[in-house]
Amino acid sequence: MIVPILTFVYDRRHIASSKREAVVELRVTFERRAKWMSTGIRLLPKHWHNGTVTNRVDAKELNAALDAIMVKARKVVNAMMDAGALNLDEIPSRMEALTREKRLFVDFCEDRAKVRVYGKSADTADRYDRFLKWLRAWGHIVFFSDVTDRNIMKMDEDLAKTGMKNYSKWNNYHRFMNSFILDAMDEGMLKRNPYKWLHIEKEKNCGLQKFLTLEEFRRLERAPMGTESLERVRDLFVFQTYTCLSYVDLVAFDLSSIQGGEDALCSDVSVYTAKRGKTGVEFTLLLLKGAKNVLKKYGGKLPLLSNVKYNEYLKLVAQAAGIDKPITTHWARHTGATMLLNDGGVDMEVISKILGHTSTRQTRATYAKLLDKSIITAMKGFEERLNGK
Missing domain, CATH: 1.10.443.10 (Intergrase catalytic core)
Structure with missing residues (x-):
């Protein structure tokens, strides 16, 4: 299995001099392709040594900022790899969303699930657990910004491709997703619920x-x-x-x-x-x-x-x-x-x-x-x- 390589690169374009700063970039390499992303940190050559900011009063703070960027990048890359598809071009937008939101939607769902299953049967807890494992493995709704009409439609389409009936799709997947979205709206994390605008067939009379x-x-x-x-x-x-x-x-x-x-x-x-x-x-x-x-x-x-x-x-x-x-x-x-x-x-x-x-x-x-x-x-x-x- 090919593993993505993440590293910081200083002065990729070789423009730095004793009086001219150059940017530190994050490089993600995967399957002979590379994606470069600016960290926003600019340094003189004497302030960069072996991948670390040095000889500056704010070196500690800058290194902490680089560590935070690396953690976010690895979280995004790992989530995409778990979903089975790493798109290098999506990494910047996903990192930006993660920075803006500070909290993943999937993490929010796991926290809310603990509340929803409290005092309920073991079977209810198992059903929530199965849904959350599926959600992480599916990988298309990770951030709050991923909760869109299009992604809910894709969720329904992907479930249908497995041969799942409408009742099972709703009862075991959409129902849980809808509940978590409503919880997120109550807490001000989301402004709208895609289910309000989409018609997802529930087959209420399926028990017939x-x-x-x-x-x-x-x-x-x-x-x-x-x-x-x-x-x-x-x-x-x-x-x-x-x-x-x-x-x-x-x-x-x-x-x-x-x-x-x-x-x-x-x-x-x-x-x-x-x-x-x-x-x-x-x-x-x-x-x-x-x-x-x-x-x-x-x-x-x-x-x-x-x-x-x-x-x-x-x-x-x-x-x-x-x-x-x-x-x-x-x-x-x-x-x-x-x-x-x-x-x-x-x-x-x-x-x-x-x-x-x-x-x-x-x-x-x-x-x-x-x-x-x-x-x-x-x-x-x-x-x-x-x-x-």
């Missing part, structure tokens, strides 16, 4: 296709997994499906929130009430037999694991059950709601309460097309009954 049919769920519920680890993951998915809990609320599940406590698991009616970790909205649900069976199997303590590992193992669970779908933890919630709506005939308002949505409008926005199918099925059945079939 992300569910298992009743037949697929039954197959997954009963299929032999081969290992205890996969069996625990499968059982967790089954419990989540029967309860329609999100991953955050799954982690927070507490037997003490069941009316009647742990003893209620043996009764016909076990009612669970809690508040959604995401919105704080209270929800109530009946623990169905399938959910209670899982709790009893594990002594009332769910076999939890991190969201990242959970999602990884679910791919293997699907394979073991012969299901060719990229299921994730959120599929369980959608599967449960879909079965209640399509197979159970449960009213939309009841499903909204179970899901802990802030309003039925939110539920309808997600399941509107499925509701349409339920209406069609119900009306066809009504017509058949009218015709005596």
